[in-house]
Amino acid sequence: MTETASPSSEGHRTLPSPKISFEFFPPKTAEMEASLWETIKRLAPLHPTFVSVTYGAGGSTRERTHATIARILKETSLLPAAHLTCVGAAKGEIDDIVARYHEIGVRHIVALRGDPAGGIGTPFVAHPDGYKTSADLVAGIKRRYPDIEVSVSAYPEKHPESAHFDADIDVLKAKVDAGAARAITQVFFDNDFYFRYRDRVRARGIEIPIVPGIMPMHNFRQARNFVTRAGTSVPSWLAEKFDGLDDDPDTRKLVAATVAAGQVQKLAKHGVDTFHFYTMNRADLVFAISHLLGIRPAGAREAA
Structure with missing residues (x-):
């Protein structure tokens, strides 16, 4: 990982830059695949700890x-993490998927229960022969492949289906007890939600990293609709920053970079040293934010 010096007078200690990871989604078309690989080529030199799909x-x-x-493993030096859910599949089918991943060299899985088949807001019905919960899925993976690292989800504003925060943290505790090594949070825009959640988690004796999930708002209106369905609140101050920019993508991009960079810099100021970026398969804002965090491509600092 690259390093960055604190704004310095001579003699100040050089501090390690934050650790980062990126999330991508699998492309549906040849055009989208070309775009994804341009994004991967742009972001790979930042040396993320892993990239999830x-x-x-x-x-x-x-x-x-x-x-x-498979292509990331074959064509890059990145460490990929495969998402996996419990939805719509028997245990044997899911176990076979994990076996396929293990065979090609995957050693990191992001294990999720998954959204209900009827969509967010409808009841979740487990497959009759499937894993019932994300904790069950974690346990199933670790039982067969102890060498696979498992990440899970966390919800600073509480999962929409949880009755209260204690119940929500019970779920996280079950995932940790099953073998989860890391929790990646749902998107949030108010850092106080993250800090309060982390305090609750630590008070319950949960010590795994709680990695903040950060989403630069490339298209504010679309992103707001997406995240609110998953239980993330969008503060009025944030909406106001994008007011009047629906038809001005260039300015919207600048505002989005400024907002997300401000969020991660404030988190970093309070000791957060790891970030997971929901890239939406776009490199520009994530690259800029990483730059502001002091993360440079290999060789860039020497060249400067």
């Missing part, structure tokens, strides 16, 4: 996810 509802993108993961 999402998995559609009910396994709808299963083969595309596998193909993307």
